Amino acid sequence: MNVNTNSNKNNHKKNIEKIYAWLMKSYGPQGWWPVLNHKGKKPNITGNLRGYHPKDYSYPRNSNQGFEICVGAILTQNTAWKNVEKALINLKAAKVLSPRKLIQLGDKELKELIRPAGYYNQKAGYLLTFTEFFLSLKGKVPARGEVLNCKGIGDETADSMLLYAYSQLEFVVDAYTRRIFSNLGFIKHDEKYMIIKELFETYVERDVFIYQEYHALIVEHAKRYYSKKPYRINDPLNKIL
DNA sequence: AACCAGGACGTGA
DNA sequence: TCACGTCATGGT
Incomplete structure (x- = not known):
């Protein structure tokens, strides 16, 4: 019994790629992980939700x-x-x-x-x-x-x-990831961490910078649409899948 | 003034 | 394994 078309595995790869493309188009590179500058301050180049060095993947530098x-x-x-x-x-x-x-x-x-x-x-x-x-x-x-x-x-x-x-190819899953992707029908809301991690590591292009951006973009998106209940309401991602 | 935030651990079923 | 209590400050 499959009431949700999003849970069709043949579409997982396409949909997970489509979501990434939409997030990137909508929010742009996030510049994670935030690193303080040499003065010990937050560089004054971003909004409060973005990282500190968008488009610059040369971190950490030491x-x-x-x-x-x-x-x-x-x-x-x-x-x-x-x-x-x-x-x-x-x-x-x-x-x-x-x-x-x-x-x-x-x-x-x-x-x-x-x-x-x-x-x-x-x-x-x-x-x-x-x-x-x-x-x-x-x-x-x-x-x-x-x-x-x-x-x-x-x-x-x-x-x-x-x-x-350490720039290792490990996809990061957090509460926001679980919220968004369970509400979109990819996983159960209480799915285990490693199962969700494997989902992304199976379908997302195996590229460290993409993993870095995808997780950051998920956080950015969730802060806008999934920070208070009821979740999913008005999530634009509902319409693009 | 409750509610939430880029979780993890210890405990007792 | 799993559900539940605990840890704590600061922003909205």
């Missing part, structure tokens, strides 16, 4: 920027980016937004700096654990399983780190 992306990935768990930004700017201003400096920091100081990002007691511990791991890599690209072994890093955070900090 190890510290990669580390910054990982820190942001942990801090943004269930947290608005605006609050994460405050925490990152605090860390940058205190000149501790690098792995060596961060592990030297006292527990109380670290918590105070990341406080705006919320859950600061937990996240402080997660950051220290991850930082030790990051240093142990000595620049090597970690395996997904290794990243997942760090307490506080689950599927989405691991994939975010791998895709945006």
Whole structure:
């Protein structure tokens, strides 16, 4: 029994490509992952929802920027980016937004700096654990399983780190992805993370920059049409499939 | 003034 | 495995 034409697998590839094309045409390149400039500020070139360097895929440009992306990935768990930004700017201003400096920091100081990002007691511990791991890599690209072994890093955070900090071909799935694509009929609303990840990794062109943009575009679109219930209402994507 | 945000973990069925 | 409570600040 198949009441939804969108769940026809023969159309998945076309539809998922069509959605990407529509999102890109509508919103343009997103410039993810956001990275602060050398002054420790948010570059003044974008709207508040976009990344900091649209069309520029040369990030991260050094190890510290990669580390910054990982820190942001942990801090943004269930947290608005605006609050994460405050925490990152605090860390940058205190000149501790690098792995060596961060592990030297006292527990109380670290918590105070990341406080705006919320859950600061937990996240402080997660950051220290991850930082030790990051240093142990000595620049090597970690395996997904290794990243997942760090307490506080689950599927989405691991994939975010791998895709945006390490330029690995890992599709990032978040609550927004689940919302949009379940409402469009591709998946169940409570579908497992890995099933959704595999859906995209099967049908999206296997290109790191496209993975980076697709996830960012999904977030941008969801913020406009799926941030408050009832979801799906007025979603223009309903009409293009 | 509730509700939500670019989740993950611990616990007890 | 799964449902549910917990963690916390700041914007709307």
